[in-house]
Amino acid sequence: MEIQSPLGMQDILPEDVPLWKKVESAMHRICALYRYSEIRTPLFEFTSLFTRSVGEVTDIVEKEMYTFTSNTDSTPISLRPEFTAGIVRAYLQHSMHKQKAFQKFYAFGPLFRRERPQKGRYRQFHQFDIEALGSYSPYLDAETILLASDFLNELGLKEYKISINSIGCPACRAKYREALQNALAPRIGELCQNCQARYERNVFRIMDCKSEKCRAIAAGLPPIQQKGILCDECRDHFGKVFSILKATELEDRVNTFYAGQTTKAPKAKSIPNPLLVRGFDYYTKTTFEFTYSSALGSQDAILGGGRYDNLIEELGGPKSGAVGFAAGIERIILALKDTKTQLSFKKLPKKIPIFIASVTEQEQKRNQEQDTILRDAVFKITTQLRRDGRPADMDFENRSLKAQMKIANKLNYKYVITIGSDELKHDTVKIKNMNTGDEKTCPRKYMLEYLNGYDIVNLAHSESKEIQRLNEFLDLYNKAISLHQSGNENGAADSLNEAEKILIELKIDDAFLLSELYGFKGTVERNIEKNEEAENDLIESVKKNNEYALIWFVLCTVQKKLGKEDEAIKSFMKAYEITGDAWSDWAQREGNKKYFPSEFLERLKSEVEKQYVYDASGTQNVKNSMNK
């Protein structure tokens, strides 16, 4: 055939499209949890935007951009080689910073760079991009890293590694540049030609060089964390980012070179890239990169980003900080194909978003130490809620409680969790209903269940005469949770029966709500050995909503207990159809373990393998379904 696509252009053929859609839907879902809003910017911008932001002496600007001028207009324009510049431009052009200084965006779409194509690298490629604009908070550095890791987890990619580094502020970088040049000076002749040129122009890039010789030399260079290079502020910031990540139990994935002198350094399994620098000029302080080595060839970076505290100002905005990252979709798709990950998504019930506020003292009484403790707690709870699949957000600017409440109100949050010193002391949280102003204190460990209860009321019918009875229902439901958690299953069953009466009285036919109620009832009755009743309740619930996986899981455990192993397998397969491999997490959750003894787990596994096969695109297909 004569006509081919230009070099480096790739068609996404119908067989691959489902996989792309899964990646996109994971992206939307995770961004919803972290409360980022989608933004779409043009495919091309004035060339000067990129030269100013990405940097004059970068490979991208020097030789990789597709730049052209139109017939009537002499100002050169370029196809976007990255997202950040365009998004910051839009943020400033529409004066979004004057509305609300701090905003979180995400974007998805094609980008263009004229590189030599290779595996996982194309001239038109796609990225998923995140930008949090208008804040210096180290919690945001941590948040973006967590978001990235949740995104990959959601896709079932488990083998990624995270490298984190700090490249300091411009002052630190100047110092570091000098240190590097001094270290390299005696060996300059040994560097490749390219790097000899880089020595003067952009010495940091020598660390990215692919040539063996340069890599060996780069490995011996002083790391930026060497004493005396990073200023106090940069070092403290990095230490804080790291301690926040540590509190979220992400640190075992992180291979980093730790800067802090005062805080204890976390264990680092290995140091694959302690000299991580980034290709763009605008980065400051934190930089990070996620790598996924198997099957990606030499292009093993799937995601990279960092902080850029000077870019907004350089593009004509106010002085303000920002963090972001971009993930290469083509490479993620390759990784997914390689792992044959079982991709399918949980049909989760809709959860109401929660805002978490720290109860700071009055201005005069505030002390920094206490504020930090509260903020850490707030961030931890925010993370916990997001991991439970609930959209959640917090304030990053250390504002007063009043200001935080104002934000929550403005953004239409129906519930706000407040954490103050009292709550910390008693290990509780306060949940405030923003419509009624009511506040309820709830033990921290039952927080998720309580919030599920609020979902029920909010998702049920909202006619005014029903509201009061529904709130009574919610109280009974909450009471049942407490009783169930404290082991009083009989008491829980009584409360649930009372609650059920309310639903019958109100003739409520909401599938989710009934599934939730009967699912819980089934669990409780199973625990008090009323196995037949439990099964009946669950079957009742299945009739209402058989797409709600939890019902099938619980039904499976009950049938297993009744000795109806074949029935149990069938229920399980139904749940599996809905959730995919998410079931294994559920089965291994404490409290569920005893219903899934290892031989039963094995049987489930082989049953799954018998019925489902995953093709290269990751699409879930029923085996042989075409033949039958």
Next chain:
RNA sequence: GUGGGUAUAGCUCAACUGGAUAGAGCACCAGGCUGUGGACCUGGGGGCUGCGGGUUCAAAUCCCGUUACCCACCCCA
């Protein structure tokens, strides 16, 4: 490509038809309120009046040019 209209704070609009430090509502920030949002009150930040030139003692206002946007037409579908 042709014709018309508009351009003032982040937004919507004022400013006696040439007059003094360009205002208001909304939005934003802070306080009134010792651990809490909406209502109210007080204060604060924010403007090269699109840009360049001209007339005038004096220009947001008048004149010329220019740019951007909107509408209609032409074209395209």
